[in-house]
Amino acid sequence: MAAEKRYDAVIIGGGHNGLVTAAYLARAGKRVLVLERRHLVGGSAVTEEIVPGFKFSALSYVVSLLRPEIIRDLELPRHGLELLPLESTMTPMPNGDYLVRWADHDLTRRELYRHSPRDAEAYDDFGKLMFHLAFAMKSILGIVPPNPTSLNPKDLLSLLKLGKHYLGLPAEQFYALCKLMTMSAADFLDEWFETEPLKATMSASGVIGTFLGVRSPGTAYVLLHHYMGEIDGVFRAWGFARGGTGAVSESIAAAAREFGVEVRTEATVAQVLAKNNRAVGVALDDGEEIHARVVVSGVDPKLTFLKMVDPQHLPTDFLHAIRRFKIRGSSGKVNLALGELPNFTCLPGVGPHLRGAISISPSLEYMERAYDDAKYGNFSRRPYMDIIIPSMIDPGMAPPGKHVMSIFVQWAPFELNGGWNDEQREAFGNAVVDTLAEFAPNLKNAIIHRHVVTPWDMQEEYGLTQGNIFHGELSLHQLFFMRPVHRWADYRTPLKHLYQCGSGTHPGGGITGASGRLAALNILKDW
Amino acid sequence: MLRGTPFHERTAPLCQAQNWRRWAGYLAASSYELTHDREYYAIRSAAALIDVSPLYKYVIRGSDAVRFLNRVLTRDVAGCDMHQVMYGPWCNEAGKVIDDGTLQRLGEESFRLTSAEPNLRWLCDNAFGLRVTIEDDSDTTAALALQGPTSREILNNVSDADLDSLKYFRLAFARAGNIPVTITRTGYTGDLGYEIWADAQQAIRLWDILMDGGRSYGITPSGIYALDVARVEAGLLLIGVDYIPANRALIEARKSSPFELGLGWAVRLEKGFVGQEALLEEWQRGPAWQFKGLELDWNSLEKVYAEFGLPPELPMIAWRTSVPVYAGAAQVGYATSGCWSPTLKKYIALAHLRSAHAERGTSVEMEVTVEHRRKKAAARVVDLPFFDPERKRS
Ligand SMILES: Cc1cc2nc3c(=O)[nH]c(=O)nc-3n(C[C@H](O)[C@H](O)[C@H](O)COP(=O)(O)OP(=O)(O)OC[C@H]3O[C@@H](n4cnc5c(N)ncnc54)[C@H](O)[C@@H]3O)c2cc1C
Numbered sequence: 001m002a003a004e005k006r007y008d009a010v011i012i013g014g015g016h017n018g019l020v021t022a023a024y025l026a027r028a029g030k031r032v033l034v035l036e037r038r039h040l041v042g043g044s045a046v047t048e049e050i051v052p053g054f055k056f057s058a059l060s061y062v063v064s065l066l067r068p069e070i071i072r073d074l075e076l077p078r079h080g081l082e083l084l085p086l087e088s089t090m091t092p093m094p095n096g097d098y099l100v101r102w103a104d105h106d107l108t109r110r111e112l113y114r115h116s117p118r119d120a121e122a123y124d125d126f127g128k129l130m131f132h133l134a135f136a137m138k139s140i141l142g143i144v145p146p147n148p149t150s151l152n153p154k155d156l157l158s159l160l161k162l163g164k165h166y167l168g169l170p171a172e173q174f175y176a177l178c179k180l181m182t183m184s185a186a187d188f189l190d191e192w193f194e195t196e197p198l199k200a201t202m203s204a205s206g207v208i209g210t211f212l213g214v215r216s217p218g219t220a221y222v223l224l225h226h227y228m229g230e231i232d233g234v235f236r237a238w239g240f241a242r243g244g245t246g247a248v249s250e251s252i253a254a255a256a257r258e259f260g261v262e263v264r265t266e267a268t269v270a271q272v273l274a275k276n277n278r279a280v281g282v283a284l285d286d287g288e289e290i291h292a293r294v295v296v297s298g299v300d301p302k303l304t305f306l307k308m309v310d311p312q313h314l315p316t317d318f319l320h321a322i323r324r325f326k327i328r329g330s331s332g333k334v335n336l337a338l339g340e341l342p343n344f345t346c347l348p349g350v351g352p353h354l355r356g357a358i359s360i361s362p363s364l365e366y367m368e369r370a371y372d373d374a375k376y377g378n379f380s381r382r383p384y385m386d387i388i389i390p391s392m393i394d395p396g397m398a399p400p401g402k403h404v405m406s407i408f409v410q411w412a413p414f415e416l417n418g419g420w421n422d423e424q425r426e427a428f429g430n431a432v433v434d435t436l437a438e439f440a441p442n443l444k445n446a447i448i449h450r451h452v453v454t455p456w457d458m459q460e461e462y463g464l465t466q467g468n469i470f471h472g473e474l475s476l477h478q479l480f481f482m483r484p485v486h487r488w489a490d491y492r493t494p495l496k497h498l499y500q501c502g503s504g505t506h507p508g509g510g511i512t513g514a515s516g517r518l519a520a521l522n523i524l525k526d527w
Numbered sequence: 528m529l530r531g532t533p534f535h536e537r538t539a540p541l542c543q544a545q546n547w548r549r550w551a552g553y554l555a556a557s558s559y560e561l562t563h564d565r566e567y568y569a570i571r572s573a574a575a576l577i578d579v580s581p582l583y584k585y586v587i588r589g590s591d592a593v594r595f596l597n598r599v600l601t602r603d604v605a606g607c608d609m610h611q612v613m614y615g616p617w618c619n620e621a622g623k624v625i626d627d628g629t630l631q632r633l634g635e636e637s638f639r640l641t642s643a644e645p646n647l648r649w650l651c652d653n654a655f656g657l658r659v660t661i662e663d664d665s666d667t668t669a670a671l672a673l674q675g676p677t678s679r680e681i682l683n684n685v686s687d688a689d690l691d692s693l694k695y696f697r698l699a700f701a702r703a704g705n706i707p708v709t710i711t712r713t714g715y716t717g718d719l720g721y722e723i724w725a726d727a728q729q730a731i732r733l734w735d736i737l738m739d740g741g742r743s744y745g746i747t748p749s750g751i752y753a754l755d756v757a758r759v760e761a762g763l764l765l766i767g768v769d770y771i772p773a774n775r776a777l778i779e780a781r782k783s784s785p786f787e788l789g790l791g792w793a794v795r796l797e798k799g800f801v802g803q804e805a806l807l808e809e810w811q812r813g814p815a816w817q818f819k820g821l822e823l824d825w826n827s828l829e830k831v832y833a834e835f836g837l838p839p840e841l842p843m844i845a846w847r848t849s850v851p852v853y854a855g856a857a858q859v860g861y862a863t864s865g866c867w868s869p870t871l872k873k874y875i876a877l878a879h880l881r882s883a884h885a886e887r888g889t890s891v892e893m894e895v896t897v898e899h900r901r902k903k904a905a906a907r908v909v910d911l912p913f914f915d916p917e918r919k920r921s
Pocket of ligand 1: 012013014015016018035038042043044045059062063267268269299332458470501503508509512
């Protein structure tokens with residue numbers, strides 16, 4: 001039994017959000033303990049050297065929405081965070097052509113012009129509109145969602161402010177926002193563009209982490225998120241953390257430790273302890289009990305409330321809502337160690353296109369078909385893939401002359417026909433590599449090691465219920481004051497002194513730290 | 528047509544952006560790529576190859592070399608070890624800085640001095656009566672800076688020098704391929720890095736050897752835009768921008784002493800050198816100005832821009848103008864260089880501040896122009912450098 005140490009707060013899960021909460025609480029003078037099940041912190045934001053010399057950003061791989069106020073408050077650059085730009089996006093096409101969006105405006109315009117002179121101009125107008133909308137929406141990323149049915153003056157005031165904000169938008173922007181909220185990504189983009197690989201590639205950001213296709217209504221809204229990262233001028237588009245995404249978590253952990261946070265790895269929480277309807281601590285799977293004034297859960301809402309809390313402490317309607325919370329996993333990840341760079345038929349050789357993202361999304365139809373497979377319980381035979389080659393951006397990720405490739409794949413349903421097993425994992429890995437090899441034929445021979453992560457693996461190894469990458473789908477009905485469930489979107493829970501701080505809360509998934517920070521601010525308010 | 532450096536045959540075709548600028552009468556690339564981001568990040572995360580040949584270079588030899596240099600430089604050259612490199616300024620009799628540069632001790636009685644402006648006449652005048660020769664080998668010596676975390680591995684690969692044992696501000700003689708080079712562990716980026724000095728005749732081959740050997744380590748030819756951001760982060764002075772050389776200043780107010788430029792640490796007062804008396808006096812009374820860092824307050828910056836419905840617009844290319852700094856209504860200084868630091872995620876500037884307002888932590892305001900209006904954003908005085916990674920020295 002550990003020495004009777006009293007903590008002010010114990011955090012379940014050392015994901016980046018849990019670490020952010022811990023750091024903010026400790027910064028306010030609280031004694032904080034973080035309990036992490038795995039041997040390293042970071043959760044979905046980890047770097048793992050699965051083959052010696054090759055560092056994989058095992059799950060998440062790019063950073064864009066990490067909140068600038070967190071970077072500043074926790075002084076993350078001083079703790080080792082370095083973000084490198086990922087400047088281009090290439091979409092190879094089946095006819096041997098390609099579409100690349102470069103960092104340089106003129107290059108991109110000329111390239112788009114090659115496909116459609118109209119789109120080349122529409123692209124700038126679209127960018128400007130999205131910039132305005134993202135600027136308007138940005139404010140909600142930084143606030144605790146108000147409860148719209150509450151008569152509490154604070155909630156009302158907050159709602160009023162928001163309402164005014166949106167009604168104050170110029171008409172063109174207001175209607176565009178309404179369209180974004182209701183249309184599918186594909187329909188919305190169809191209104192603007194005619195170039196298939198452009199539309200398909202842009203549409204992908206509307207469906208990542210959801211069990212929806214690009215033609216499903218409501219997916220347009222998430223397109224906006226892509227533009228938000230640019231506004232603070234802190235990041236340009238998508239960035240790559242030097243050392244892999246684990247470096248983000250490591251820097252937050254370093255800041256947390258400096259504030260006095262204690263981090264214990266290989267410590268699995270089995271249960272939230274409660275007394276008199278208040279959380280009083282946690283019990284680990286080996287029976288050890290750790291007491292604290294507040295308990296903060298950084299794991300997803302299903303895991304928290306359906307596995308760790310005794311149902312007698314929770315209201316029935318709340319439990320019901322949690323059970324209905326949509327958390328269907330739909331993504332997979334394939335990490336490759338490569339002996340040589342992929343040689344794309346459409347743009348042969350080593351060039352700047354290998355330093356950016358490579359998107360296998362030749363057309364909207366391709367995207368929708370990939371989703372169709374998943375709808376009926378199969379992984380996409382020809383999936384959508386978002387690929388980066390980290391070693392091209394940070395040479396430290398692989399031995400000299402060798403490379404690592406990160407492939408994010410959709411769709412791979414958690415509920416696979418026949419269930420996931422080793423054979424299915426291999427078959428899934430083959431579908432990914434075979435599809436990619438159609439565009440880069442040397443790929444298969446270049447592979448030194450293949451690391452395939454299915455939604456099942458994400459649940460079993462990384463603790464993500466149903467392998468959902470965002471602790472719950474980022475669909476409109478699960479956002480803002482409805483995340484994870486209505487009335488409990490302010491990080492508090494029906495069990496007093498138990499809070500949530502993970503991606504299952506507003507503003508949701510991604511390496512943003514926003515949930516973790518807002519949770520901490522509310523916890524401190526209640527203190 | 529301006530002159531190309533000895534590397535021009537290689538750098539010219541690489542310069543996609545065609546944005547050449549002048550540097551000491553040579554052509555220098557502002558950036559090679561259309562945007563300079565990647566060239567900057569190469570400095571901080573891989574290796575940047577920067578053509579620094581336009582630097583002035585003087586080789587000083589003779590039995591009085593130490594005496595001579597000790598008389599010119601403010602640093603204690605007598606204490607400069609064999610194969611050590613020293614950075615420092617030199618002054619006129621009034622103790623005002625003429626130039627700054629690095630001094631390499633190549634041998635018992637031989638040194639190489641680099642400078643940003645031509646200094647041959649000043650050096651010769653001060654050598655009067657001493658047993659030294661001063662040779663201007665600016666045009667005959669080519670120089671490359673290889674800066675960034677993978678620079679050591681690259682040089683270990685392409686040269687026979689043992690870079691693992693080469694300490695910060697030391698030099699080694701080596702061969703890269705078959706080319707005799709001097710490698711100094713120096714640079715203008717505040718990062719792990721080296722400068723490589725070779726006969727200009729061998730320049731092209733040297734470039735090829737480095738580029739080939741560096742390919743697997745992310746070597747990236749980088750231009751002045753990238754270098755400028757890095758040197759601001761490193762808090763390093765740029766002559767003609769952050770200070771005006773005393774012999775070029777039209778009025779007294781434009782001249783600066785080493786103390787006023789944050790170079791007090793490089794002044795060894797008791798040893799006897801040009802400007803010592805004036806500097807001693809200044810030291811006793813305390814300098815009127817100090818050269819410090821400013822970190823702009825993000826919330827304040829955001830507020831200033833929000834007045835116009837804009838997010839902050841940040842200088843990705845370092846600016847080089849004089850910008851007023853205030854404490855309340857009074858102007859207490861001026862910033863001379865500034866940029867958004869991509870590594871620190873901060874808007875930073877180098878500023879001359881009246882000593883009363885120069886203490887670390889002091890709150891001041893810097894002028895920012897938003898939508899044609901002059902506004903003020905809050906800033907905090909900090910010590911230099913802004914960025915100082917362990918790898919620089921380790
Ligand atoms: C494959 C994949 C790709 C992604 N790509 C991106 C991307 O490119 N960019 C981006 O911004 N976002 C991406 N995301 C999303 C992003 O990574 C997550 O939203 C974010 O990292 C979640 O952080 P978190 O702290 O909320 O939760 P998590 O990172 O899930 O942290 C929860 C922690 O709790 C621990 N835990 C679980 N059970 C227990 C227990 N019983 N006891 C103790 N500890 C426990 C887990 O091990 C984990 O460390 C991706 C996610 C995945 C899965």
